[in-house]
Amino acid sequence: MKFSKFNHQKKLNRRSNLGKGQKLWRRAKVAILGGNSLLSKNPNLFLPNKWPTYFSKSKGCKVWDLNNKIYTDMSLMGVGTNILGYSNNEVDNAVKKIIKQGNLTTLNCPEEVFLAEKLLSIHPWAKKVKFSRTGGEANAIAIRIARAASGRKNVAFCGYHGWHDWYLAANLKNQSTLDYHLLPGLDPLGVPSNLRNTSFGFEYNNFNQLKKIVDKENIGVIKMEVARSTQPNISFLKKVRELATKKNIVLIFDECTTGFRQCFGGLHKLININPDMAIFGKALGNGYAITAILGKQSIMDSAKKSFISSTFWTERIGPAAALKTLEIMEREKSWKKITYLGKKLFLIWQKLSRKYNLTVDISGLPSLAKFNFKSKNAQAYKTFITQEMLDYKFLAANVVYLSIAHNEKILKKYSEHLDEIFYTISECEKGNLNISNILKYPVSHSKFGRLN
Numbered sequence: 001m002k003f004s005k006f007n008h009q010k011k012l013n014r015r016s017n018l019g020k021g022q023k024l025w026r027r028a029k030v031a032i033l034g035g036n037s038l039l040s041k042n043p044n045l046f047l048p049n050k051w052p053t054y055f056s057k058s059k060g061c062k063v064w065d066l067n068n069k070i071y072t073d074m075s076l077m078g079v080g081t082n083i084l085g086y087s088n089n090e091v092d093n094a095v096k097k098i099i100k101q102g103n104l105t106t107l108n109c110p111e112e113v114f115l116a117e118k119l120l121s122i123h124p125w126a127k128k129v130k131f132s133r134t135g136g137e138a139n140a141i142a143i144r145i146a147r148a149a150s151g152r153k154n155v156a157f158c159g160y161h162g163w164h165d166w167y168l169a170a171n172l173k174n175q176s177t178l179d180y181h182l183l184p185g186l187d188p189l190g191v192p193s194n195l196r197n198t199s200f201g202f203e204y205n206n207f208n209q210l211k212k213i214v215d216k217e218n219i220g221v222i223k224m225e226v227a228r229s230t231q232p233n234i235s236f237l238k239k240v241r242e243l244a245t246k247k248n249i250v251l252i253f254d255e256c257t258t259g260f261r262q263c264f265g266g267l268h269k270l271i272n273i274n275p276d277m278a279i280f281g282k283a284l285g286n287g288y289a290i291t292a293i294l295g296k297q298s299i300m301d302s303a304k305k306s307f308i309s310s311t312f313w314t315e316r317i318g319p320a321a322a323l324k325t326l327e328i329m330e331r332e333k334s335w336k337k338i339t340y341l342g343k344k345l346f347l348i349w350q351k352l353s354r355k356y357n358l359t360v361d362i363s364g365l366p367s368l369a370k371f372n373f374k375s376k377n378a379q380a381y382k383t384f385i386t387q388e389m390l391d392y393k394f395l396a397a398n399v400v401y402l403s404i405a406h407n408e409k410i411l412k413k414y415s416e417h418l419d420e421i422f423y424t425i426s427e428c429e430k431g432n433l434n435i436s437n438i439l440k441y442p443v444s445h446s447k448f449g450r451l452n
């Protein structure tokens with residue numbers, strides 16, 4: 001009795017210490033399925049019971065939480081949506097103009113035509129565009145078109161491509177297939193079981209594995225990112241291209257995340273390997289919803305009879321924001337700026353891990369860089385970084401999406417704080433400190449199941 005009273009008081013104390021964001025998250029979990037609509041913004045992936053979770057305002061690379069604390073975002077920057085920085089004046093003004101003039105009517109908006117022409121001029125191998133508003137749906141559209149064009153239903157894929165049935169179906173036969181492409185523990189609950197054996201995962205750089213799948217499974221579509229954890233492997237991608245051409249398979253590059261980060265357009269432009277279709281999203285509207293599917297003439301035409309249509313794919317803010325975003329990116333050469341900063345960031349992580357003798361695996365494109373500790377306590381160390389960085393008013397974990405609002409001064413500050421944190425982690429690795437004694441909050445989650 002006494003014990004349970006004590007526990008209750010402890011719980012109340014803990015609850016009253018919660019910030020406004022964490023309190024709202026508790027309400028969200030009651031009212032919203034899964035608490036929100038994007039897994040990557042679940043606070044338990046960062047710092048359970050402490051991550052600010054909600055924002056009230058944003059500008060450049062700064063975010064205001066509900067307690068009016070201002071943080072510098074050295075984490076996901078809107079999950080890759082804001083290469084030009086949050087609340088970019090020029091993009092916002094273009095959007096405000098649309099709001100004044102009208103966003104959606106019975107008639108179509110002219111901006112979608114201008115945007116289609118612009119995207120095709122950047123990617124001359126493509127001759128037609130279809131627009132949607134999210135990456136997952138753009139991927140589902142691309143799969144529908146590619147299946148219609150190839151006349152075969154089976155897909156070989158590498159990487160993450162959204163939440164739709166065609167993708168989750170990969171886990172019907174073997175529940176761990178997607179562990180290597182996204183999160184461990186994804187249950188294909190609700191995905192029709194007759195989609196079993198229609199989607200097959202392959203590893204990046206493992207051409208033999210892909211070839212075996214293609215030979216055995218009557219594959220009609222190959223979908224992959226050009227690169228994610230490493231720079232593009234040109235010889236691997238060339239082989240994939242040749243295989244797809246030889247076997248009449250539609251090759252799709254999903255550039256939702258990689259697009260516009262390392263050159264003006266898809267990453268494939270840099271290595272001169274063209275897909276049959278490409279998908280763009282995320283950064284295209286600098287925070288406003290717009291995604292695009294580009295394809296070769298014959299492929300897009302063969303799907304003319306397939307019904308692909310949605311009301312809000314015709315709203316005007318998305319294409320207007322994208323047109324302005326592309327104009328600014330081209331003018332500012334934003335991909336050069338963020339790649340330059342990303343290389344600096346790689347150096348910071350390399351220098352600090354060497355200084356403190358920590359084994360750290362650094363990966364990713366420079367403008368979406370990542371590091372992982374090679375230690376049994378890796379997840380706890382990542383959580384510790386978030387905990388300490390919050391005190392220094394940084395949103396940070398182990399992945400950084402850069403924007404042109406970041407600069408070397410910010411990197412310097414970040415590096416000074418990270419130096420102290422890496423020192424503490426090295427003391428833990430040496431056994432002089434115990435990470436569980438210095439973590440004030442639970443370790444962040446890494447499995448989908450635990451987030452529910």
Ligand SMILES: Cc1ncc(COP(=O)(O)O)c(C=O)c1O
Pocket residue numbers: 134135136137139159160161162163225254255256257258281282
């Ligand atoms: C390569 C890739 N494809 C598709 C998606 C899904 O996009 P969305 O979250 O907009 O549905 C993502 C999102 O992270 C992605 O990185």
